[in-house]
Amino acid sequence: MSRILVVEDELELANLIRRDLQHVGHQVTLAHDGPSAVRAAVADDPELIVLDVMLPGFDGLEVTRRIRQTRSTPILMLTARSTELDKVVGLELGADDYLTKPFSMRELQARIGAILRRSDAIRRQSRPAETEDLIRAAGLTIDVLAHEVRSDGVPVALTATEFSLLRLLAGNPGRVFSREFLLEEVWGGEVAVFDRTIDSHIQRLRKKLGGPGSAGDLIETVWGVGYRFSSRTSP
Ligand code: CA
Numbered sequence: 001m002s003r004i005l006v007v008e009d010e011l012e013l014a015n016l017i018r019r020d021l022q023h024v025g026h027q028v029t030l031a032h033d034g035p036s037a038v039r040a041a042v043a044d045d046p047e048l049i050v051l052d053v054m055l056p057g058f059d060g061l062e063v064t065r066r067i068r069q070t071r072s073t074p075i076l077m078l079t080a081r082s083t084e085l086d087k088v089v090g091l092e093l094g095a096d097d098y099l100t101k102p103f104s105m106r107e108l109q110a111r112i113g114a115i116l117r118r119s120d121a122i123r124r125q126s127r128p129a130e131t132e133d134l135i136r137a138a139g140l141t142i143d144v145l146a147h148e149v150r151s152d153g154v155p156v157a158l159t160a161t162e163f164s165l166l167r168l169l170a171g172n173p174g175r176v177f178s179r180e181f182l183l184e185e186v187w188g189g190e191v192a193v194f195d196r197t198i199d200s201h202i203q204r205l206r207k208k209l210g211g212p213g214s215a216g217d218l219i220e221t222v223w224g225v226g227y228r229f230s231s232r233t234s235p
Pocket of ligand 1: 008009010052053054055
């Protein structure tokens with residue numbers, strides 16, 4: 001069904017995950033340390049990456065940082081219960097979701113299924129009849145079909161989730177979206193995603209769009225409700 005890269009240095013767990021994912025029809029490749037994970041993410045171009053945080057070489061956070069320089073492949077991060085901070089940092093760096101160890105294979109399957117459906121839905125939403133192909137606002141250009149975003153002409157590398165968020169907001173300038181609505185629309189409402197997750201995705205999106213004084217400012221916080229794309233800047 002999907003090509004999945006599993007990065008985990010505990011061989012027993014890596015093999016268990018591989019067997020389980022192969023069982024439901026996925027193609028699985030394994031990597032066991034930071035450097036080989038980055039190489040495999042580029043060379044194999046997987047549709048999803050399951051990434052452990054604690055790895056030899058360099059850790060999963062550094063792997064995420066390096067992959068995100070060129071790729072928007074969905075990343076499901078595996079974190080230890082004792083390292084709350086990794087989750088937050090992981091999401092800030094561009095991971096799409098995380099799962100805390102120990103987890104059941106069933107839970108892993110459910111998360112993977114949800115992420116794959118989400119990135120599928122983003123591709124489906126890109127049909128030209130459903131929406132504008134090109135959204136322009138201030139210095140921002142969103143090419144929906146090509147999945148490309150430019151801020152003042154400079155390409156911005158976004159994750160699938162960030163792209164979906166931006167497209168929804170920028171495609172409806174002036175409309176206020178509640179966090180609940182965004183959860184449902186962007187995350188499919190299937191995974192346990194918290195308000196904090198949405199907020200950190202928005203923060204990262206703003207930063208990628210150029211931070212204060214630039215296109216990032218177009219995403220406005222509506223206190224106590226959610227977010228809105230500025231209507232000051234119609235195309
Ligand atoms: Ca590990």
